[in-house]
Amino acid sequence: MTKVTPPDAPFIVDEQHITDFREHGFARIPGLIPADEVARWREIALDTIEEDGRRAGMGGGGTALRTTSDPWWKHDTMTGLVRHPRVAAAAEQLAGTPMRVWSGQAYAKHPHDEVPTIWHEDLTLTPLDAPMNVNAWVALVDVPVERGCLIFLPDSHKRPEPHRAEMSAVKSHATTYMFNEWPELEWYPRVTVPMRAGDVTFHQSTLGHGSHGNHSDGTRLAFIISYTGASAIYQPRPGHQRMDEDLVPGQQLPDHRYPRVSDLLAEAPRP
Ligand SMILES: O=C(O)CCC(=O)C(=O)O
Structure with missing residues (x-):
């Protein structure tokens, strides 16, 4: 296991999580x-979506997801969750390389x-362009199967390259592009992951995943x-949406806006 996080980090992942994530x-x-904390973040997330919500684009595919329109740095109230040291520490240890x-x-x-x-x-x-991208999915309410929890295709990150499709393929065939690009993935086993509020899943950006709609009352x-x-280098492809007007293709990401996990951990209160 690659050690990237200090031994006094606010959270240390166990070996099984590392195996799950990498394998x-x-x-x-x-x-x-x-x-x-979950109760507080739930309220903040709901208020922010209420103020600034829009339907998530997902490259042109229809979706039930509503999300915040502005990037997180324009929402003061959400900063603490984005910079959360336990989530950041776990993400970096799973990735095994310095992250931001x-x-x-x-x-x-x-x-x-x-x-x-x-x-x-x-x-x-x-x-x-980065050695690794990881999404942390933080459940702010209980998410049983009928509420539309995530479904993963384990091992799909190990398919042969290229791992990236053209955005035009997503835009023209959003609901089928993944199986059009990598037909073998259609036959992979699917793992449905119900979550309790406060649970977090971490997945690699090359892993196939989706979710059902919300069939519940909550x-x-x-x-x-x-x-x-x-x-990481900012390197948009044709069809990518621009979220940060200040970024220029080919540049590294500035620390003040895209904080390094090592800085978040250095700032975190020690017990
Ligand atoms: O919440 C969802 O339904 C999708 C989330 C997702 O695609 C992700 O976390 O990468």
Whole structure:
């Protein structure tokens, strides 16, 4: 195991999580966010989506997801969750390489909004060249199967290259592009991961995943923090949406806006 995080980090992942993440492409860490904190973040996420919500694009695929329109740094209230030291520490240890925050957004699926999230991998949608990208999916409410929890295709991150599709393929055939590009993935076993509030899953950007719509009476609420390698280069492809007007293709990401996990851990209160 590569050691990248200090021994006094606010959270140390166990070997099983590392094996799950590296071998199969994802890991679920139960109870990573304590219950009192989850209640606070739930309120903040709901308020922010209420103020600034829009339907998530997912490259043109229809989806039940509603998300915040502005990037996280324009929402003061969400900063603490995006910079959360326990989640950041876990992401970096799983990745096994120095990481930084790329984005953080709240996502709601309203009751009985039953449009699934398309089958996709995140790499195609990510305008970065990086040694590793990881999404942390933080459950802010209980998410049983009928509320539309994530479904992963374990081991799909190990398919042969190229791992990135053209954005035009996503835009023209959003709901089928992943299986059109990599037909063997259609026959991979699928793992459905129900979550308790405070649980967090971490998955690699090359892993296939999707989710069903919300067939329940309660809102499905999650916060997704995307991490990328500390050495990532901003490299948008045709069709990528521009989220940060200040970034120029070919540049490294500036620390003040895309904080390094090592800085988040250095700032974190020690017990
Ligand atoms: O919440 C969902 O339905 C999809 C989330 C997702 O695609 C991700 O976390 O990468």
